[in-house]
Amino acid sequence: MMIDHPILGPRDAGEFVYMGCASLINRPDWQAEDALQQFTDYGYQRDNPSGGHRELWFHEGGDRSWLVVTRDTVTHAITQVELARDVARREGRSK
């Protein structure tokens, strides 16, 4: 597979390490009333779709960026690659 790194251009997927669904960015609030329930869902439940999937890849053999890659889990076609940090900020994460 080839991942079109937003900064570095197309790179072999072998340079990257896969983690999983990009929903792992949305870590719950530890002080929420139902934090335990929220963390359980966050940690263990997955959409696992057949089709488009937003997922986290780490450029371990490269610039050490975490990327959010949108990839079809049936065809493996990649339609979008973003810096995870940008995605995280867009989704409201900060400090």
Add this chain to the structure above:
Amino acid sequence: MTQTNRLQGGMIDRSRTLSFRFDGKAFQGHPGDTLASALLANDVRLMGRSFKYHRPRGPMTAGSEEPNAIVELRTGARQEPNTRATTAELFDGLVANSQNRWPSLRFDALGVNDWLSPFFAAGFYYKTFMWPAKFWEKLYEPMIRRAAGLGSVSFEPDPDSYDKGFLHCDLLVIGGGPAGLAAALRAGEAGARVILADEDFTLGGRLNAETHEVAGMAGHVWAAQAVARLADMPNVRVMPRTTILGAFDHGTYGALERVSDHLAVPEKDKPRQILWRIYSKHALLAAGATERPIAFENNDRPGIMLAGAVRSYVNRWAVTPARDVAIFTNNDDGHRTATDLRAKGVNVTAVIDTRPDAPDGGDFEVIKGGVITNTSGRLGLTGIEARTADGGQRRISCGALGVSGGWNPNVALTCHQGGRPAWNADIAAFVPGSALPPNMSVAGAANGALTTHGAFHTGAEAASQILDHLGLSAPAPDLPEAEDGPVNLTPFWHVKDAKRAWVDQQNDVTAKDVKLAHQENFVSVEHLKRYTTLGMATDQGKTSNMAGLAIMAEVAGKSIPEVGTTMFRPPYTPTAIGAFAGRSRDKDFRPVRKTPSHVWAEEKGAVFVEVGMWLRAQWFPLPGETHWRESVDREVLQTRKSVGVCDVTTLGKIDVQGADAADFLNRIYCNGFAKLPVGKTRYGLMLREDGIAMDDGTAARLADDHFVVTTTTANAVGVYRHMEFVRQCLFPDMDVQLISTTEAWAQFAVAGPNARKLLRKVVDDDYDFSNEGFPFMACAEITVCGGLRARLFRISFSGELAYEIAVPTRYGDAMIRKLMEAGEEFDVVPYGTEALGVMRIEKGHAAGNELNGTTTALNLGMGRMVSKKKDSIGSTLSEREGLNEDDALKLVGFKPVDSSKPVPAGSHLMTKGSQVDAAHDQGYVTSACYSPNLGCHIGIGFLKSGHARSGEIIRLVSPLTGIDHEVEVVSAHFVDPEGERLRA
């Protein structure tokens, strides 16, 4: 007499003669021959035995689709089982042996299977061999296994090497026949970066096998000229002997180049083969088509081959498989073979054409509407019986029979990403479907264009379209004149009522087996394949799948596409495992990481141990020491008595900098770091988000905004990845930067009562590191040896007064020598990982065996470290009930009641007097050693309710190693539990 079947002409180099041996007998051939063509030239048709019935077999094809003529090529460590004689290039001194026969190819004892074949119908083994149950492993299975299998391995390491390479191109052209050549020329001339790969050693495809003229010259001459033109283009790479194995994601293709297989041994320093990974923008599949046989009674005798293969042998290799040849066909191609044979003066005894309206022959007889009902000749064809249209029987003598049932486009690579071929009734074959791998096109016979003209035009046209995509323009095609005859074919798959008509020749699957599968409800293609083993042989069903499908369609009363399609998986042809492994074998299987003191340790005679990819000194034996324990005990005792030095560079080191660095560490570690003063180090425990301990180490605060984090050796990479995840994905606005400096600093532990005195001689004078000035857990950036920058940490894994000193890696070797020199007066010892392990067990420190991915802070005795006042990774989920049970496992120590007994790691713990079984399991020993300080074996491990059971005598069992004795539960801190020494 040699080469009795050699004809005139052909693409062989008659100026040179090559000697070779098959089954011990000497033969001769010429450069340009394959093993099969050379054997046929020498009138050898019998080349192998089939898998199940050990039927005598000869070559059926002239290419990589060969099911029958497979041999053990070469001898000794280079022996290659199951090598196709039809693709093995002849070289001087080649040695090949037939396989799957005993005692000889002509007389094979297991040929008896053939007589017993009624008992060995498809799937018979699922119905018997069940009684008595014990007999399977002891009797039936060994019997079956000995009879099964094909060639044998040498059992010796492969002496050759394999390389891997990476190529990039605009267009990968797969196949160097007329379509591929036309496309490559077109794209090459337009300036595209082109790779043209073909499995054959001479490009040209069918142009090399046919007598058609191309642009007024022999087809193979035109092909050679085209290849020469391509080879002259700097933007084109022509790769003969290169098979495209598979179409992988995003335009990546795997290719195998057989660099040296045509030589007796590879040239010096050259690999045998190269596995290429080709990154392409576009690919054009121009892999041609494979002829398919017709099934009829005894259609497998040596001498019976595909009609197109006969043409290849006659035209390319100037060999006829016999002096009298007959043809069996359902299309005009068979007639072409007869014509070519006649042109070379070979006698064509008859052309049996299944079509009543077959064309007339030239100077050979055509039996129209005829079929072959049987053949004769046990070890080689001697004749055929034909049934004529009027029902009459004819016996025709011949030593070879060319069979043509039409052509199947080579669609394999179009299926590698799940695409399904589509049925084309015009040629009665599957052609590539609509779902091709992205950016792949198909041209020529592979796409169903079965004429030379069609191949040229579709190849050039496909190239033009691809050039458009690439934004390149090409001049109008100037394509050579070539034949464009219509495909006249009437589908005909098998002669009915045959007792045994072979469909899959290698696996001995007959038309009747297909029918039996249907009868037993194995009707889907997948069931058919799996039940009968149709298409599962080394030829991957290239010549057999279609007939199997057609017969199934017939008995099921369905059309062929209704029954299913043939599917293909990589690799296109079987590929040496060595090629996939490349250089990653033996000592080079994985890289070796060496510590900065490695050379010095080698000089000292250290014994090394693999720790992940690292090699670390395990102990340093002195002359006279005969057992490793002597060395280790000495290193431990001397360290605790005076001072020892150990290279701890392998620990992960991560620099954490930025205004939010402390805050960041607060999130990473379950314990607090915000208030850690500058100049201090703190032990930190990192949890995974699921509350399980991930790693532990120290974080030293060198400045307000600068920490140095250490990790365990094993987790250095993973922890860094995790920290980057937390930084980039969870807290993207934190002002913090990370970099791994594991390789940047050489780090040494200096431990023991004299550690300070030793270091005083190394550290530059202006640093106060008296106990008061530099107390336990202090850290500082300092200089050593007169100005070399260094970092000093007062941390202790051994439990002694200890420091870790880090210098830039390039000074690591000098540093260890300096430390040893400075320590001479204290009788300093270097210690290895064993002594390190002993001292940490004596001290009760957790390490990898305890941080095993299932243990929590609570289990490790650090439950109270998990701060509830802050958000840190893992703190929430660590609160789950299952991780906080009253009798949770806790880390404790164990001492044997009988001090002579061991406490082996991996032993389980049982309450005294209880049953010994899993239900009563109380825990397990994680780490153990002989403690020279306590004079007995000790262990640490996890015990239900832990410390609450201190003093209890429990039972330690290891049924695996025959151990069952009593141990006392004690504190895990065997040495200096109060920590006085490390604060001294």
Add this chain to the structure above:
Amino acid sequence: MRYSGFKVIKEALTGHRGWGPAWRDAEPKSNYDYVIIGGGGHGLATAYYLAKQYRQSRIAVVEKGWIGGGNVGRNTTIIRSNYLLDGNEPFYEFSLKLWEGLEQDLNYNAMVSQRGILNLIHSDAQRDAFVRRGNAMILNGADAELLSTEQILQRYPFLNVNNARFPIKGGLAQHRGGTVRHDAVAWGYARAADQHGVDIIQNCEVTGFRIENGACSGIETTRGFIGAKKVAACVAGSSSRLMTKAGMRLPIESHVLQAFVSEGLKPVLPGVITFGAGHFYCSQSDKGGLVFGGDIDGYNSYAQRGNLPVVEDVCEGGMAIFPMLGRVRLLRMWGGIMDMSMDGSPIIDRTHIDGLYFNGGWCYGGFKATPASGFAYAHLLATDTPHETATAYRFDRFARGCMIDEKGMGNQPNLH
């Protein structure tokens, strides 16, 4: 029809005319007591034990394609019960015991071959872990033996010990482990279930669940609605795809695991061998092909195919321990879709929807589990209580913090 040596001989002499269908192609009825979704090994085994052991009737297995076309036909055929944790070991040992009597039970020769499985040890820490595991196996009633390198070399004299990157320091053997002819497992269960009256309905894809008031009353399929008192999902690899139709998210990701077979060879490997310092395990089939595999590709995928890097990684592992394999050719590679669960262990449990049951999350341990999975699932379906060997395989174990994590990799499925 009973299979026997006598019957084989009789049919051989009479032209094989007497063999009937191994199982009937059933038409779906309007309703059943039990509808099992998924005609793989586990689904067919569930139907069989439900009918035979638990004496239930009106059972159907619905299969989207052809039975046995999924992971039961795409694995490396290994059976073993060399597990560490108490949540797993009794279950897999129960499975191994069922394997041992399977052929007589089913009257079908699935070629259960207890040729032994060996895990190589390459470091002291690995030995400690394997000793703990071997002891856990024995304490759970399974067999285990710690072998020295010398003992291993007697059985595998061609192992690379002299020029190896990672030394071989022994191995943990389970002699009762081995291999089974995988397709035959599906066919054997199908035939036996069929003989107990189970309807096997092929080419019938589930398009939805009929769920009202928190209870499931049947399934919508491409062949119409099929009512059922109990609906049992059993489609590991596609679990998320299926359960989404019931509105459920699962603690599961789908990943592709590749497997490989070499060309046929005369006997090479006596048993199953697993390399402990790389990703490679291998056995030899009765036909002579070396069947081998390694790690999953590592990214979510529903494509039954993988990519080159893992092929190379696995072959590197093979060459590392068996450098004689260099000239052996890899014949075929294929991919199966694994239900990779969050702790590497399966789930056999009721769902929160009445009448809807779930079996999945088998990671790459599904094949060896086939008999016990079917048995335990049948037990759950028939009695609404978990089978004694499968009490830990609950959905709520993650919320409770009772993970069964053999590898200690945590909630990252691609690491299990």
